[in-house]
Amino acid sequence: xxRPGLTLTIGVLLVGLHIVVGxxxxxxxxxxxxxxxxxxxxxxxxxxxxxxxxxGRDFFTQVMIGSRIALIVGIGAVAxxxxxxxxxxxxxxxxxxxxxxALAATLDILIAFPTLLxxxxxxxxxxxxxLFTAILALGIALSAIVARLTRILAKRVLLLDYITAxxxxxxxxxxxxxxxxxxxxxxxxxxxxxxxxxxxxIAEASxxxxxxxxxxxxxxxxxxxxxxxxxxxxxxxxxxxxGIALVSLAIGVNLLADGLxxxxxxxxxxxx
Amino acid sequence: xxAYLARRLVILILSLFIxxxxxxxxLRLLPGDPANALxxxxxxxxxxxxxxxQIGSDQPLIVQFATFIxxxxxxxxxxxxxxxxxVLEEIGNRMSVTLPLTxxxxxxxxxxxxxxxxxxxxxxxxxxxxxISIVSQLGIxxxxxxLGILIVTIFAINLxxxxxxxxxxxxxxxxxxxxxxxxxxxxTVALVIAASLIRYVRAATxxxxxxxYIRTARALGASFPEALVRHGIRNxxxxxxxxxxxxxxxxxxxAVVVEKVYAFPGLGSMLLLAIQQxxxxxxxxxxxxxxxxxxxxxxxADLLQRAIEPRLRGRRSEP
Amino acid sequence: xxxLAIDKLNLAAGDIPLVHDLSLSLAPGERLGLIGESGxxxxxxxxxxxxxxxxxxxxxxxxxxxxxxxxxxSDATLSRLRGTVxxxxxxxxxxxxxxxxKIGRQVAIPLARRARRDGTSIDIDREVIAxxxxxxxxxxxxxxxxxPHEISGGQRQRVAIAMxxxxxxxxxxxxxxxxxxxxxxxxxxxxxxDRLVRERNMALLFxxxxxxVVAKIVDRVVVLQKGRAVEAGPVAEVFATPRHAYTxxxxxxxxxxxxxxxxxx
Numbered sequence: 001x002x003r004p005g006l007t008l009t010i011g012v013l014l015v016g017l018h019i020v021v022g023x024x025x026x027x028x029x030x031x032x033x034x035x036x037x038x039x040x041x042x043x044x045x046x047x048x049x050x051x052x053x054x055x056g057r058d059f060f061t062q063v064m065i066g067s068r069i070a071l072i073v074g075i076g077a078v079a080x081x082x083x084x085x086x087x088x089x090x091x092x093x094x095x096x097x098x099x100x101x102a103l104a105a106t107l108d109i110l111i112a113f114p115t116l117l118x119x120x121x122x123x124x125x126x127x128x129x130x131l132f133t134a135i136l137a138l139g140i141a142l143s144a145i146v147a148r149l150t151r152i153l154a155k156r157v158l159l160l161d162y163i164t165a166x167x168x169x170x171x172x173x174x175x176x177x178x179x180x181x182x183x184x185x186x187x188x189x190x191x192x193x194x195x196x197x198x199x200x201x202i203a204e205a206s207x208x209x210x211x212x213x214x215x216x217x218x219x220x221x222x223x224x225x226x227x228x229x230x231x232x233x234x235x236x237x238x239x240x241x242x243g244i245a246l247v248s249l250a251i252g253v254n255l256l257a258d259g260l261x262x263x264x265x266x267x268x269x270x271x272x
Numbered sequence: 273x274x275a276y277l278a279r280r281l282v283i284l285i286l287s288l289f290i291x292x293x294x295x296x297x298x299l300r301l302l303p304g305d306p307a308n309a310l311x312x313x314x315x316x317x318x319x320x321x322x323x324x325x326q327i328g329s330d331q332p333l334i335v336q337f338a339t340f341i342x343x344x345x346x347x348x349x350x351x352x353x354x355x356x357x358x359v360l361e362e363i364g365n366r367m368s369v370t371l372p373l374t375x376x377x378x379x380x381x382x383x384x385x386x387x388x389x390x391x392x393x394x395x396x397x398x399x400x401x402x403x404i405s406i407v408s409q410l411g412i413x414x415x416x417x418x419l420g421i422l423i424v425t426i427f428a429i430n431l432x433x434x435x436x437x438x439x440x441x442x443x444x445x446x447x448x449x450x451x452x453x454x455x456x457x458x459x460t461v462a463l464v465i466a467a468s469l470i471r472y473v474r475a476a477t478x479x480x481x482x483x484x485y486i487r488t489a490r491a492l493g494a495s496f497p498e499a500l501v502r503h504g505i506r507n508x509x510x511x512x513x514x515x516x517x518x519x520x521x522x523x524x525x526x527a528v529v530v531e532k533v534y535a536f537p538g539l540g541s542m543l544l545l546a547i548q549q550x551x552x553x554x555x556x557x558x559x560x561x562x563x564x565x566x567x568x569x570x571x572x573a574d575l576l577q578r579a580i581e582p583r584l585r586g587r588r589s590e591p
Numbered sequence: 592x593x594x595l596a597i598d599k600l601n602l603a604a605g606d607i608p609l610v611h612d613l614s615l616s617l618a619p620g621e622r623l624g625l626i627g628e629s630g631x632x633x634x635x636x637x638x639x640x641x642x643x644x645x646x647x648x649x650x651x652x653x654x655x656x657x658x659x660x661x662x663x664x665s666d667a668t669l670s671r672l673r674g675t676v677x678x679x680x681x682x683x684x685x686x687x688x689x690x691x692x693k694i695g696r697q698v699a700i701p702l703a704r705r706a707r708r709d710g711t712s713i714d715i716d717r718e719v720i721a722x723x724x725x726x727x728x729x730x731x732x733x734x735x736x737x738x739p740h741e742i743s744g745g746q747r748q749r750v751a752i753a754m755x756x757x758x759x760x761x762x763x764x765x766x767x768x769x770x771x772x773x774x775x776x777x778x779x780x781x782x783x784x785d786r787l788v789r790e791r792n793m794a795l796l797f798x799x800x801x802x803x804v805v806a807k808i809v810d811r812v813v814v815l816q817k818g819r820a821v822e823a824g825p826v827a828e829v830f831a832t833p834r835h836a837y838t839x840x841x842x843x844x845x846x847x848x849x850x851x852x853x854x855x856x
Contacts, residue, residue, distance in 0.1 A: 109287040114518075114566065116525050120543070121294070121559060202415045206529050209417045210544055225418060229533070232425050239425065243418040250413035397646065484686035488751065490643060491681070492701040492758055493674015496666050502700070503689045510691075582691060582738045 008259025014252025018245075022068035031058035033065060041235040050241050053224075054231055063241050066221040070201045070249055073135055073220065077200035078193050080139025081146050086189070088143070089150025090177060093158060104151065110144035115203050123212045131214035134207055138200045149192055153185040187264035194257035198250045205246055221246045276578070284571050289341075291563045295556055296340050349557040354549050359557035362542065369439055370538035372454065373527040377461030378520055384466040389473025393481060405474065411467020416526045420460040420533035427456060437535040457534045461526045465519055469512075476511045480504040510581050517573025521566045528562075592658060594619055594676070594762045594794050595640055600652040602635050602644070602818070609635055609648065610818040619761055622788065622795040624805040624826065626841070627815030633798045634682075636815075637766045640796070641677060642669040657761070674701055675708055678755035682767040684747035688739040694750055695719050695735030701757040722753040727783060745776035749783070756787065762794040769804065781808055802845040806830060814838050 030049070036056035044051045050060040092103040110118075115138065122137035157163065157180065166176055207213045208222030215223070221242035228238030343350065349359035388404050395401035428436035434456050440446040480486060480500070485507070489499035528540035535541075539558055546554035595617040602610035610632040617623050625633045638644045639654055642661045654661040657676035661669065673679075678701070681687050688697055698719045706713045723731035726749040739747055748768060755763060765784060769777040785808050788795045799805045805812060805826070812829050814822040814837065822835040833839045 105283065106290075109283075109290060114521050114525050116529075117559075117562060117566065123547075198413065202413075205415050206417060209415075210529065210532055210540075212544075212547065222415075222417075225421065229421055232421060233429050236425065239418075239421050243415075243421070246415060246418065247410075247413050250415075251410060254409065254413055484681065484683055485689040487643060488679075488681065488687045488754070489689075489700075490670065491641060491673055491679035492754055493670055493678075493704050494700075495670040498670075503692070506691050507689065580691070583740050 005259070005262075007255045007262065011252050011255030011257070011259050014248055015256055018067045018071060018249050018252070021064050022071045025064050025068045029061050029064065031061045033057060033061050041231060041238075043235075044237055051235060051237050053227065053238065054235075059238065059241065062219060062224055063221070063245050065219070066224060066242060066245060067249070069131065069214070069218055069220040070204070070246070072131070073138070073204045074197040074201045074253075076135035077138035077142055077204075078197050080136065081142030081196065081200075082189075082193060084139070084143035085146025086150045088147040090154055090181065092147065092151040093154035093181075094173065100151075104148070107144050107148045107151070111148060115141040115199060116206060119203055119207055120210075120212065123207060131218045131220075134204050134213050137207075138203055141203075142196050142200065145196070146189070146192070150185065150189065153188060154181050157181050157184045187260075191257050191261045191264065194253055194260060198253035198257070201246070201253070202250055277575075280571060280574060284567055287567050288564060291567075292341060292344055292560065293337075295559055295563075296337055344560065349560070350553040352546075352551055352554050354551045354554075359553050362554070363539065363557055363561055365443075366537065366539045366542050368443055369536055370524075370527055370531070370540065373457055373461065373530070373536070373538065374520075374524045376454065376458045377527060378465065378523045380458060380462035381465035381469055381519070381523065384462060385469035385473055388466070389470040390477045392470065392474045393477030396478065404470065408467045408470040408474075411464065412471070414464065414467070416460060416464045417529050417533050419464055420457070420530050423456055423460050424533060437533070439536050439538075453534075453536075457527070457530050457536065460530050460533070461523055464526055465523050468522075469515075469519060472512055472515055473508075476508040477504075479511075480508045483507070506580065510577070513573065513577050513580060516576075517570050520569045520573070524562070524565060524569075592619070593617065593655070594621075594657060595796065596653070596655045597636070597640065598653040598655075600636070600639060600650065600654060602632065602639060602648055602650050604648050608818065610639075613652075613815075613818070613820055615813050615820070615823070617762065617794050617796060619794050620792055621811070622797065622809040624809035624812040625796065625798045625815060626800065626802065626805055626812055628800050630817070631800075631815040632818040633800075633815050634766050637679070637764050637796065637798055640764065641673055641679060642666075671708075674704055674758045674760075676760060677762040677764060678758040678760040679764040679766065680748070680751050680755050680768045682770055684744045684751055684771060687751050688747060690739055692738075693735070694723075694737055694739065694742070698722055698735070698750065698754050698757055701754050705758050718757075722757055723750070725756065725787070726750070726753045727779075728753075745772055745780065748772060748776075748780055752780075752784065752787070756791070759791075760793060762796065763788060764796045764798075766798045767800070770799070770801070777804070784808065802830070802841055803849070814841070 034057065040052065040054050040056050042048055042052040042056075048058050048060065050058075050063060053059050053062065088103070088107075092100050092107075095103065118141035119134070119137040122140060123133055163176060163180060166180060171179070204213060204220055205222030205225070208220045209226045211226065213220055213223055224242040225239060228235070228242070232239045347360060349363070351358055352362065355362075388408075392401045392404035392408075396405075424436050427433050435453050437453075439453050440449040444450050481504070483504075485503055486499050489503055490496060494502070527538070528543070530536075531538045531540035532544065539562065542554060543558040545551070546558065593616050595615075597613060597615050600610055600613040601608065613632075613636060615623065615625075625636060627633045635644065635648065639650050640656060640661065642654075642656075642664060644650060650662050652662065656672050659668065659672060661672075688694070695716075699715050702713070702718050702722070703715055706715075719735055720731045723734055728734050728746060728749050734742060734746065734750070739750075742750070748771075752768075763784075768784070769780050772780060781804060784795075784797075787793075788808075795809065797805060797809050809826055811824065812822075812826045813820050814829070814835065816835075816837045822829060822833065822838045829838060830842055833842050
């Protein structure tokens with residue numbers, strides 16, 4: 001079907017675009033995000049590439065900031081989920097049978113709760129909606145999935161012969177984890193992280209859309225879409241631009257994940 | 273079989289218990305006294321005491337927890353802080369909106385995904401097979417609420433074919449209006465879930481087509497369609513059924529999100545309002561019922577899978 | 592009438608040629624062995640003979656089965672030939688059977704189909720048991736009620752042979768039927784195949800990479816190297832006096848192995 005490498009290239013390009021925009025927002029923005037000088041709900045023009053929102057703020061600026069927020073959310077959630085999940089997974093892989101069984105059962109139960117539900121739970125529990133709460137919530141939700149995957153992969157690796165060889169030659173368990181287990185499971189985990197990045201960004205967008213996310217100036221695309229819904233007839237760009245940005249990042253990340261998978265497991269090529 | 277059922281039931285109840293514990297912890301982690309939040313600034317000490325007694329926040333934590341669990345077991349979800357209405361009753365009302373949305377959305381998703389997924393696999397080397405595959409890849413990147421906004425804009429606002437939101441006040445008593453209001457939301461949810469399902473159906477079909485048992489059947493005289501129907505359907509169904517449970521749960525959550533797009537008075541809007549108003553019994557109730565539903569769906573899917581797959585039934589097998 | 596006639600068969604996957612200019616034929620009752628190492632194209636030849644090549648592989652030349660041209664024929668034509676003129680047993684017993692269907696039912700399907708095509712009526716249950724007995728399966732009634740994962744690999748291969756016999760084919764194609772089995776089971780299955788083929792007067796196309804195995808069960812051999820037939824003839828002759836260098840290597844390697852086995856105390 002697709003040439004191997006094409007998926008990866010398109011994925012990298014799309015994600016790279018958002019990274020560039022996100023980094024750019026740290027040093028330059030077309031307009032001050034809070035300045036309301038543009039006239040309300042103006043159409044796209046040379047001065048305002050995506051028009052303005054209902055308070056007169058430049059919309060393109062807000063979409064750009066959205067890239068930065070989305071990247072922060074994705075990286076943050078995956079980082080938190082990854083650190084917690086991998087640690088738990090490795091511990092479970094080494095644990096005694098009883099403890100491991102209990103952990104496995106708990107993980108299965110946690111995974112049965114969809115990510116969004118857990119995230120809503122955590123956000124509902126915190127007093128103020130903020131970016132950090134959302135990232136924390138998503139990270140916790142993702143960690144269960146990472147933990148289960150790590151546990152299965154790590155256990156498989158620990159059964160391999162060269163681990164026994166390393167032990168008999170005197171290597172400590174800690175050394176084995178860092179020198180053998182982690183490098184071995186890293187490729188599969190990486191593909192998983194890429195997919196979860198996409199899930200986290202979409203989930204945060206959903207949270208923001210529902211009003212449980214961070215308010216401006218940390219407004220994510222979801223929040224922009226929520227605000228745009230009321231004025232979609234008069235200013236459709238408000239509902240279209242953030243959506244396209246969101247979808248482009250999500251597709252980019254998914255293609256990246258697929259491309260990575262092709263790289264790390266050639267037997268799966270042609271099964272896209 | 274009975275032993276497995278019993279064990280699975282125990283796990284279900286245990287999961288519910290853990291969910292209750294998590295709910296209890298989270299909702300009491302909230303900073304500030306809930307009684308204060310309820311009454312607002314300017315409440316007298318006596319009023320705060322009364323509120324505390326009602327919530328039970330003057331009792332030691334362990335007593336609170338015991339009462340909490342006891343109430344949950346009896347499905348006594350308390351009363352709303354704001355409206356004093358029974359939480360369970362309100363949830364029941366809202367369910368009449370959210371449940372049909374979920375179920376019909378799910379069924380429509382299956383109706384869309386099955387033929388398209390099979391087609392994408394059987395005609396993988398033709399152009400339309402590839403197109404279906406690419407479209408479904410795109411589909412999983414689209415958040416359900418954005419699709420909803422787009423659909424509302426095109427079909428309700430521009431084309432004026434369907435209402436742009438809302439649900440009749442009398443609910444299903446006003447059947448025609450209710451059904452019309454359901455069309456766009458159901459389609460929204462169905463499309464998003466179908467995008468995900470198509471990938472699984474396609475993968476399962478590809479596996480079946482390339483399988484050795486299909487080859488054996490054909491080598492012994494079965495035509496390709498005959499072999500596919502007789503052996504392929506059941507074998508292909510196994511991996512698909514295993515994710516149907518998850519997809520149904522996702523549909524439920526998707527319905528909750530979509531309710532905001534269409535201003536539907538379902539569980540979703542109840543939850544969001546309750547969170548804003550710090551109406552703890554309502555928040556608690558909706559989250560608990562949602563969790564219960566998700567767990568029950570998982571339980572059902574598990575049972576269904578075991579019914580189809582003899583290898584899971586734990587009889588002795590040889591290498 | 593030749594049962595199977597392959598004439599200048601060429602198989603290619605895109606640009607990559609897999610089988611060159613292969614010709615062989617089989618008359619009723621004849622036993623032919625197709626020998627070669629992995630990648631020699633022997634399994635593909637078998638698939639080409641019954642028209643079950645994967646879609647990625649293109650076939651040119653002529654393959655006639657029971658007088659009907661296979662290449663380019665429709666699935667309807669081919670499925671009528673398969674299960675009547677010919678039946679096939681494949682290499683992997685663990686994946687050859689439908690995992691969700693009981694053994695008895697899987698044997699009954701080709702039985703019923705053959706009876707339908709002949710226009711005869713049979714007692715299916717009795718015939719199923721009879722077939723399972725014919726392949727020397729112990730306790731056929733229990734096996735008929737079992738699922739594939741509940742019996743061993745060797746037993747599953749016997750079931751596969753029973754299913755092939757149910758078609759009462761004139762030509763039995765066996766594609767490395769014993770390669771996936773342990774040595775003892777291999778010998779048993781070979782003896783079983785030998786007896787059944789003789790008793791039912793079938794022609795046999797036996798594909799293998801294993802010389803001693805093939806030598807015991809066929810009359811003639813064709814040796815394949817990288818998709819080309821490099822030598823052909825009666826089996827005793829080819830093994831006693833191999834003319835092509837490749838065949839000589841194969842025979843020598845087999846002899847060394849035997850010698851090594853005999854030398855060990």
